[in-house]
Amino acid sequence: MQTTTFLSYFLSQLGRDMKEFGAGKVLVFSNRRGDAEGVGSLMIKLDYSLESERMMVSLLEEQDDDQFYSVSNLREDLYEELKEHYVKQPYTYLEDETLSQGLFSQLGALANPLDKGNHRKLWDAGILSVRPESENDEINLLANEIVKILAFKPHTDLDQSNSIKIDSLKSKLSNSVPTYFDSAPDLDAKLDEALSVLEQADIISRERERSSDEVVTILTLRRNFLELNVQREARVCEFCYSGWPFWDRSYCPDCGEHLVEVDRDSYDQVESDQGEYSLDHWGKVVLGHGVDPLVSAVHKAGIKTDTRNKIEEGFGANPPKINVVSATNTLELGIDIGTLDCIAGLGIPPTKTSYVQRAGRTGRSLDQSSMVFTVARPHNAVDNFYFEDIESRFLNAPSKPVQINHLNYDILKTQVMSEVLTYLNLNDLDYGRFERFQTGQDIDEVINEVYDGVEALLDTVDEHQDSIKEHLEGAFKSDKEDLEQALEDLFESPSEVKQRVLRRLFKFYTTFRALENETGQGAQGLRRRRVIQEEILQELEREVGYLPMLLSSAGMISQYRSTEDSVALFREKESETDSQVHLSYESKSVSQALRESYPEAMDTYGGVDYEVVSAQVSRDEIFSTSVCTNQSCTLPYNEYPDLEVCPLCGDDLEEISVHEYLGAVLKSSRSRKRTRPLIMRGVDF
């Protein structure tokens, strides 16, 4: 089992226990962003899915004899309930479109009792079934099987989901059904009976269509009329663990093995040759407890301030609105989150200082004990090394000193940039004209406004050059020559400010153009769909509408650690509720984006899986080199610019030509595809 999967299951249970015995707060740290996102997303997938099942069951059991839930009504009510528990209560009002849309769409899928990925196990375990429509249980069983096939099994012969040709249905049933009945030849007659029962109840419709020479009958499931039942008692197979409502014989209709009758109201274990065990685990988990939602969230760099504040607020509240937070070292220091019950760490922390900081987030109350645990990942060599002798190598090892970086010319330049902006602002030199750009109604307009604003900035600096120089000499102790050089590089033609801002806009435009192609909409088409335009404009306004922010994302003003350039990412997602396509724009540092949004990549954001449909690169090559592509080599993908064969494995090297990465278009995806980038890192001079 993967460490993240294990941790997610474990945290779900821990979160529940802590709700009962402590303040109800669990914080999990990961060393890498991807791990934090993975743990958080899995928590949401596993726990929200389980709770949605409990809520579904409790809604179904509330129904009385006059008012039954159809799949569609159940889905609507459940969706509202899930939204209330997982979005509205914990976050009250959330501005982050991507996150809330992501959550809403995920909850939309969870609210559907016929969702293949989430709830099929309820049907397989015999917890959910159709309402019996016939006096004869054999017919009811067959009707239940027909609905399961229509709802869950893939029908490759037809385009539309929930429909199947009658012949395909028969062949699917014939794999297992002959064992259902004593007289297999009887199947056709019984199938007809079951179908007409379903048809009378409007659960399926039968249509005849002409396809080439023959007439085929197509069956379609009508969700609006399908009513559901919860089975508190069922027979469960000891071998394949399938549950069978409407079946009173002692053998499994599917595999022929022995069936055990289970009562899901009691929590009894099943006795067997191998000792006691919970045969009907899923039934007991779903039906054995009341609804007990656990809210989890991911806290990491790169999320919006609004979201970050909501998470901190919800987690800090007492009682907490968010119970489990999966974080990178963003929550390590500086933020007060009150009493915590438990700190979990995925992987040995990078430094002991970091471990002490993380552990120090808990254990702040003398009368209450807290728990700190660290998962040493079995497949991680560094974790293993420390784990072998954790006392002397990590826990009792001396701490490393604090870090201070030295200044150099590039850093000086970013400081000069900030100081020039400060000067213009303080001296009221029409600073407002280029500080905030009018972003207008249209992407073209925004870009032009920014372009004009930057030109105006350059003109103003040019006009007041002498006084700016004087101001800088007073503000910095640096060499006069260095300061003048920095000023010249930044503002005089070819001005680095202008070049880098243009580069940002260029990246944005290129990727935006690719997006139009991917969506099959030209610029005009995208513009017509105002909703899309507005969503991107809002994001764009945040980034390029404010000069310091724009310069920062272009690498002109030093951010926390680096002056790295950023790229443009567009995420496209079809909403579950209104079938509108929603788009968001994100600007990310180029190295991080390349690691996560490379061609073909599957990327997770806000609990939703995205697939890269187009990664944009520049037309011109930035470098070419020779790499070893033998995967079993000691250093696969290492570069050897001057060689023809790999010095380690002797394989021929492959010459690759590399173009600059500009950004990517991502679409939400349900694909089971998993991807891993094979990264080459090197240095050349």
Place this chain on the structure above:
Amino acid sequence: MTKFSENFEEALDLDEDEIEGGLTRDAKTLDETDFNDLHIRFVSNLKVRSTVPKVEISYFSNSNVEDAKGDILKFEDGEVKWDHAIPGHQHPTDGIVFLHRIEDLRSKLGSNDNRKAITAAYSAGYGLRSIISRKLGVDSLDIQCSVTMSQRFVQLIVHDADVGGAGLSHAVYQDLEDFLWETRASLDDCVCSGFCEQCLLLPRTPSYIIEEGLLNRFDGLKFLSD
């Protein structure tokens, strides 16, 4: 005043100088020196490169490696044409290049195995990073190293991790001999059998470095010795 976006085509056909010019600076060797068998250069504007040439794609238990295809947007006769290339990026930084003749290193290591030569270079690099972080009081992640081979040399580059450089390798180069002697002493005096967190192991060492056995203080010592 020129409009940036008269239309999309013009925007994409912007003069290349306006987009790229001035931002890619040429590497410059600022100083050179020798230490034992090493020829050492202090270089500014080294190009730190990163690319994803291939992608491993798996569905359940099936997996295969495919080329990473980035898209190039092109306009020809008013129509969009697609072309593909590998995505990557590079940024400038400062660093120190250590060149060791392969023949000499082989005889010192007593082996013709290139793997051992690469191990020696990596170990010297990690040892040096460890000493730099201790002496300058910086995070070891702020200084990185990279190893490759050419026809005649094994090449170790120790460089600033930050884009544009952070002045660390410059500070190291000012007292290079001290740093190298101290690294040698640290590798020599350690009591571990190959590597440990006192001499070579750094936070976030990639797993493959340890799994492939590319850290060994005895080999690293030979890289830095006569």
